[in-house]
Amino acid sequence: MDGFHDLGGFQGFGKIPHTINSLSYKTVFKEDWEHLAYSLMFVAADHLKQFSIDEARHAVERLDVRQQVGTTYYERYVIATATLLVEAGVITQDELDQALGSPFKLANPPHSQGRPAITGRSPFEVGDRVVVRDEYVAGHVRMPGYVRGKEGVIRHRTTEQWPFPDTIGHGDKRAIHQPSYHVEFRVKDLWGDANDNGLVVVDLFESYLDKVVAEQTVTA
Amino acid sequence: MNTPTPQQSTSTPGERARALFQVLKSKDLIPDGYIEAITQLMEHEWSPENGARVVAKAWVDPQFRELLLKDGTAACAQFGYTGPQGEYIVALEDTPTLKNVIVCSLCSCTNWPVLGLPPEWYKGFEFRARLVREGRTVLRELGTPLPSEVTVKVWDTSAESRYLVLPVRPEGSEHMNEEELQKLITKDVLIGVALPCVP
Numbered sequence: 001m002d003g004f005h006d007l008g009g010f011q012g013f014g015k016i017p018h019t020i021n022s023l024s025y026k027t028v029f030k031e032d033w034e035h036l037a038y039s040l041m042f043v044a045a046d047h048l049k050q051f052s053i054d055e056a057r058h059a060v061e062r063l064d065v066r067q068q069v070g071t072t073y074y075e076r077y078v079i080a081t082a083t084l085l086v087e088a089g090v091i092t093q094d095e096l097d098q099a100l101g102s103p104f105k106l107a108n109p110p111h112s113q114g115r116p117a118i119t120g121r122s123p124f125e126v127g128d129r130v131v132v133r134d135e136y137v138a139g140h141v142r143m144p145g146y147v148r149g150k151e152g153v154i155r156h157r158t159t160e161q162w163p164f165p166d167t168i169g170h171g172d173k174r175a176i177h178q179p180s181y182h183v184e185f186r187v188k189d190l191w192g193d194a195n196d197n198g199l200v201v202v203d204l205f206e207s208y209l210d211k212v213v214a215e216q217t218v219t220a
Numbered sequence: 221m222n223t224p225t226p227q228q229s230t231s232t233p234g235e236r237a238r239a240l241f242q243v244l245k246s247k248d249l250i251p252d253g254y255i256e257a258i259t260q261l262m263e264h265e266w267s268p269e270n271g272a273r274v275v276a277k278a279w280v281d282p283q284f285r286e287l288l289l290k291d292g293t294a295a296c297a298q299f300g301y302t303g304p305q306g307e308y309i310v311a312l313e314d315t316p317t318l319k320n321v322i323v324c325s326l327c328s329c330t331n332w333p334v335l336g337l338p339p340e341w342y343k344g345f346e347f348r349a350r351l352v353r354e355g356r357t358v359l360r361e362l363g364t365p366l367p368s369e370v371t372v373k374v375w376d377t378s379a380e381s382r383y384l385v386l387p388v389r390p391e392g393s394e395h396m397n398e399e400e401l402q403k404l405i406t407k408d409v410l411i412g413v414a415l416p417c418v419p
Contacts, residue, residue, distance in 0.1 A: 008325030008376065010349040018341035020363040020414035021406050028263045028337055033234035035262060036241055038337075039255040042304075048249060057327055073328065073343045075233040082240050091243050099239035099246075102231050142378050144325050146352065160308055162380045180379040182310075191353055198355045198372040203379035 001058070001111070001138060002145060004065045009146040009191060037074035041081045044090075051084045054169035058140035059083045062107040083107040112139030114170030117178055118207040124181060128154045129212040132183075132204065140169030143208045146190050147183075151212055155201065156182035164207060178206045261303075262337055268407035270301045271334040271384050275410070276401040278311075279389045288386065289313055296334055306333035311386045312375060312412070319370050320385045321359065321412035323351045324377040331382035335410050342411065352376060362413050375412075385412040392418040 029035050044050045051059075059080035060068075068076065083106040085091045096104035115137065124130060134149040142165045163175035180203050187198045231239075244250050274296055278285040288295035292309035296302055302309065309331060312320035324330065325348045330338040341347055351358050355372040359365070366372065375383050387409055393401060396418075408414035 005326055007345055007349040008352045010345075011353075013346040013349045015361055016341050016344065016346045016350070016358060018339075018347075018362060020408045023339060023407075025268065025336060025339060025407050030340075031234060033237040035259040036237040036255070038262060039258045040237070040240055040244065042258055043244065043250050043254060047251060047254060060327065072233060073340070075236070078233065078237045078240055082236075085240075085244075090249070091247070095243045096239055099242045100231050100235060104231075104236060104239060142326065144352075144376060144378060146325075156310070158308060158379075158381065160380070165379075180381065182375075182381065184373075187353065187355070194353060196354050196356050196372070197368075198374060200352050200355075200374045200376060202376045203381045205379060 001061050001140060002136065003061045004068050005061045006145045008144045034074045037077040037081075041077055044081050044085055048090065050088045050090055051171060052163075052168050054140060054163070054165050055084055055171055056080050057165075058110070058169040059107050061140065062110060064105075064108055067105065067107075079105070079107060110139060110170065112137070112170070114139045114172050115166050116174070117164035117167065117176040117205070119176060121206075123157060123179065123206065124154050124209060124211060126154050126157060130154055130181070130183060130209040131212050132208055133210055135208075137166060139166060141166050141208075143204060144202060147185060147202050147204070150185055150190055152183040152185040152189075152202075154181050155184050162205075164205060166207070180205050181209065183209070262332075266303075266332045266334075267336045268405075268410055269402070270299065270336075271331075271407075271410040272402040272405035273299060274301065274311075274334065274384065275386055275405045276398045278386055279393075279401055280398050285386075292384070301333045303333045305329065306331050306382050308380050308382060309334065310381050310383050312373075312383055314385060314387045314412075316388060317370055318373060319359070319366055319412065319415075320373050320375060320383075321351065321355060322375050322377060322383045322385065323347060325349070325352055326376075326378060329377035329382070331384055334382075334384050335407060339407070359413060364414055384410050387412075387416050390416050390418050 060076045131151045132147045158179045161177035167175035184201045187194045187196045278288045288311045292311040296309050328338050328343040355374045404416040409416050
């Protein structure tokens, strides 16, 4: 989903409000309600088994853009959990409004039912040059937009496999398990005008990638 | 024109969180002690002090260092530091010419059991947007200027791998024991935005 949450490379933000080692981190939650954001999400996801963490991420992405900009981090997870529980029929919008005493604004409905993973291909190997598939996905996807269509090198293939986010992120239990790959990109290949010689490694599911075929093979 | 969104609510975030809690509670959907147990983990047990113990051991024990770099999950499991958002752990080795830094540009993914929950600035739009594109500049602004021969490598936590940075053991720490070394390894060092330094 090409939403506001996909912030990597977005320009216009100022300085990060932090200097190194300036916080003790000892009060983890700054306000008395903040622990509810994750704990209620776990009640609904782990205890009630109403959704996966992938669906929670997608629900946060579905918040209205102005609401995303205007809310703090933990608020967005409260709204996401409430949205998914209403969509699952566990609670109702009316019950939330009643408890709040004013309209409880939920996230927008999804624009997609999700999609299946690609199967039947050989896994990629460390050192392979790969290209991120030039695809536009209206639903949940764990490919940040800044690597779409870009080439990089595989540095690691995970020894475990996980449900494909584009499927499970929509509550579709048929999600195929796949490994992910640590794909290393040059900052200058991602943003042509960058004056940073750095590298970026993105952890990409197999279905987001194609192997780059050597040029002589193509022309032969 | 800044049009208010439809249905704009006058409620506060805390009121909305408590409203959701109340609705679930009234339907008897929250088991006794469930929230308290998770909050205990989040506030007290998942802490950067855990990561500091892992890194200090890797600095003094070459065999453990090798395991940490080969199978971070197994190495952290020796301490009991695995769990939600810390099930597939990868340690990132800094060298004199390479500085690793962690971000989650899409949300806030962090190695909870080893680093603790992410701080506000890590989850903020500025860090998520800027680090991947101008890592060296961001590090300088945060207080970690790096010489040009050091490459900055940013790790975007976009799937299930959860990272911690294994920094270079600083000069002047040769005489320190494991417990003293742990104090040099802060949360910002584990995220990768700071370098450990001997006071």
